[in-house]
Amino acid sequence: MANENCINQAACRTPQFLMLLALGGLVMLGTLYAFFTLEHYGHVLTGMNNQIVWGLPHVFAVFLIVAASGVLNVASIGSVFGKKLYKARAPLSGMLALAMMAGGLAVLVLDLGRPDRLIVAMTHYNFKSIFAWNMIFYNGFFVIVGLYLITLMDRKLKGYSTPVGFVAFLWRLALTTATGSIFGFLVARAGYNSALMAPMFVIMSFAYGLAVFLLVQTAMYWWNGLTLDERVQARMEKLLAVFVAASLYFTVVFHITNLYFAKQWEFERFILLDGGIYTVLFWVGQILVGGIIPLVLLFSSAARKSMALVALAALLVILGGHAQMYVTIVGGQAFPLEMFPGYAESSSFHDGVVAQYSPSIWEFMLGIGGIGIAFLATTVAVRTFKFMPQDDFHALESGKD
Amino acid sequence: MSAPEKQETLQERREFLKAGAVVAGAGLASGVLVFGAAHSRPPEQAATADRRWGMLIDTKQCGDGCNDCVTACNTENGLDGKTGPQDSQWIRKLNIKDLRNGRVHELPMLCQHCEHPPCVDVCPTGASMKRADGIVLVDRHTCIGCRYCMMACPYKARSFVHEPLTEQNPEVPRGKGCVESCTFCVQRVDRDEQPACVEACNAKGHQAMIFGDLMDPESALSKALKSQASTEVRADLGLNTGVRYQGI
Numbered sequence A: 001m002a003n004e005n006c007i008n009q010a011a012c013r014t015p016q017f018l019m020l021l022a023l024g025g026l027v028m029l030g031t032l033y034a035f036f037t038l039e040h041y042g043h044v045l046t047g048m049n050n051q052i053v054w055g056l057p058h059v060f061a062v063f064l065i066v067a068a069s070g071v072l073n074v075a076s077i078g079s080v081f082g083k084k085l086y087k088a089r090a091p092l093s094g095m096l097a098l099a100m101m102a103g104g105l106a107v108l109v110l111d112l113g114r115p116d117r118l119i120v121a122m123t124h125y126n127f128k129s130i131f132a133w134n135m136i137f138y139n140g141f142f143v144i145v146g147l148y149l150i151t152l153m154d155r156k157l158k159g160y161s162t163p164v165g166f167v168a169f170l171w172r173l174a175l176t177t178a179t180g181s182i183f184g185f186l187v188a189r190a191g192y193n194s195a196l197m198a199p200m201f202v203i204m205s206f207a208y209g210l211a212v213f214l215l216v217q218t219a220m221y222w223w224n225g226l227t228l229d230e231r232v233q234a235r236m237e238k239l240l241a242v243f244v245a246a247s248l249y250f251t252v253v254f255h256i257t258n259l260y261f262a263k264q265w266e267f268e269r270f271i272l273l274d275g276g277i278y279t280v281l282f283w284v285g286q287i288l289v290g291g292i293i294p295l296v297l298l299f300s301s302a303a304r305k306s307m308a309l310v311a312l313a314a315l316l317v318i319l320g321g322h323a324q325m326y327v328t329i330v331g332g333q334a335f336p337l338e339m340f341p342g343y344a345e346s347s348s349f350h351d352g353v354v355a356q357y358s359p360s361i362w363e364f365m366l367g368i369g370g371i372g373i374a375f376l377a378t379t380v381a382v383r384t385f386k387f388m389p390q391d392d393f394h395a396l397e398s399g400k401d
Numbered sequence B: 001m002s003a004p005e006k007q008e009t010l011q012e013r014r015e016f017l018k019a020g021a022v023v024a025g026a027g028l029a030s031g032v033l034v035f036g037a038a039h040s041r042p043p044e045q046a047a048t049a050d051r052r053w054g055m056l057i058d059t060k061q062c063g064d065g066c067n068d069c070v071t072a073c074n075t076e077n078g079l080d081g082k083t084g085p086q087d088s089q090w091i092r093k094l095n096i097k098d099l100r101n102g103r104v105h106e107l108p109m110l111c112q113h114c115e116h117p118p119c120v121d122v123c124p125t126g127a128s129m130k131r132a133d134g135i136v137l138v139d140r141h142t143c144i145g146c147r148y149c150m151m152a153c154p155y156k157a158r159s160f161v162h163e164p165l166t167e168q169n170p171e172v173p174r175g176k177g178c179v180e181s182c183t184f185c186v187q188r189v190d191r192d193e194q195p196a197c198v199e200a201c202n203a204k205g206h207q208a209m210i211f212g213d214l215m216d217p218e219s220a221l222s223k224a225l226k227s228q229a230s231t232e233v234r235a236d237l238g239l240n241t242g243v244r245y246q247g248i
Helices: A014-042 A054-071 A073-079 A091-111 A115-123 A130-153 A156-186 A197-223 A230-260 A262-272 A276-298 A301-305 A307-334 A363-384 A393-398 B003-039 B068-077 B118-122 B148-152 B196-203 B220-227
Strands: A342-347 B053-058 B091-098 B104-110 B128-132 B136-138 B209-213 B242-248
Touching: A014 A363, A014 B068, A054 A091, A054 A130, A054 A156, A054 A197, A054 A301, A054 A307, A054 A363, A073 A091, A073 A130, A073 A197, A091 A115, A091 A130, A091 A156, A091 A197, A130 A156, A156 A197, A156 A307, A197 A230, A197 A307, A197 A363, A197 B209, A230 A262, A230 A276, A230 A301, A230 A307, A262 A276, A262 A301, A262 A307, A276 A307, A276 B091, B053 B220, B068 B091, B068 B104, B068 B196, B091 B148, B118 B128, B118 B148, B196 B209, B209 B220
Parallel strands: B053 B242
Antiparallel strands: A342 B091, B053 B209, B091 B104, B128 B136
């Protein structure tokens, strides 16, 4: 049965496939167990509290949502900008976008205080809320990218792939702008309240999405015993390097603009110098592991010939991306809210002190479920449908891509 | 005085007292009705923008270490009064110390019932809402527990219910998985009573909190705001809070 479905692969390797399914299934079982437990006992079992209201599940969820829109970039470069090398990868890109969006959204929904009221969220919209707009963008993403994927994979509809791809491209830009704005529009908190959040999230989505794409692509080539053409690899790794460098650039601008405003100094001191775990995650996680080391790897001469090295760089970008989300989401809340500038504040409600947050195993199990969903969907999809990139080497030779 | 005469006089007195009681009763009842017509709102009638409820807190009058407003709020609204990081606090005593001169103030911090509340702006479902009379509330039927309002509130005035609740006040429905905050004791205000915290503060003799209608120039609140310099917390955000402080 499983063999019959493996129509696009050199070797079916059914036992290994089933093992992957079992692995993903185990993660999902853990997620469901955590969900029902939290649904029964409440968020009291998590490390989240009235100071850190968004925690680890949101770190995983927002990363997946941002990366989902970013991974679609590969298809956009093909359809909107006409690059054949990327066109060959458009179906895989579209499928990954859907899988990751599904994973990210599932975590967001499962973490709600009242997940049973999802229907309320789908039927009551406050159009002044950027969060409500995000729900429209997320739902629309499934429809538009779903249609786009059909036009990419159905020969008869191929002609529509360019206009639909263009709509998908604009939609994903709007979506990530809106996701960044969830934080950018929080006027009261020092860690957010910045118009830079939106473009920064867009550029980070390019990097995270491409990193995920490269990792999955490497796994698929390795699974089928194939080697990615050096020219293809060289171009994709350069693009990743550009995106990683651009993300670093935005990070620098974000902090420099903050440093220019005297009222933001304390927050910057917290993130950059004495914020404990947040400072470590910023410098070691976001900057070093997620930025500088991948750049060094991608620009090294060894990377040209090594698929594994590029995959390692991509993996580091993904890890750094999670660190960035942790610093942005949790660090931004941990820094005390200043109600009376020039005054020291204290109360029974933890005013004036850095908020404490120790994630529990429950929220980790819940959060990791997003990756589990994306992993399972991808594993089944790449086995069942034709997502393996088919490069046009003639075009590559003649440089017409 | 003969016995029959005495009896007659007593009878007259009874008649007089009866008539007096009827007159007094009728007068009182009509007075109550007139008062009611002027002040309280029948349950079937919606709140209107003719009023805006607000509060002025005098930090100079706020008692050192006094927690009566907090206790009264907890009792009225069915909160357990615990102060762990996951416990709800609708009102809290905030201590602030001027870093330049060391001057210390104590003040109650609660939902500021903003005219332009960020919690209402960001709520995806519209569960966070402002009543026509300015009271900011959470609709328990449409709150999905996303906590975005808690991220947006500049005053940390909101709490998330982290675990199942028992022994609730039937007038103040609360529930696991929803966000909640000070309602200005809306159930009392609609009965023409003062919020529990204000009542407790007055009972203690501190008189640090004045609650009333900001739209009524004759209200004690409006008069106090007209004659005293008051401040808005995070005035830079331009939210036009319903709660003001004096003495800071």
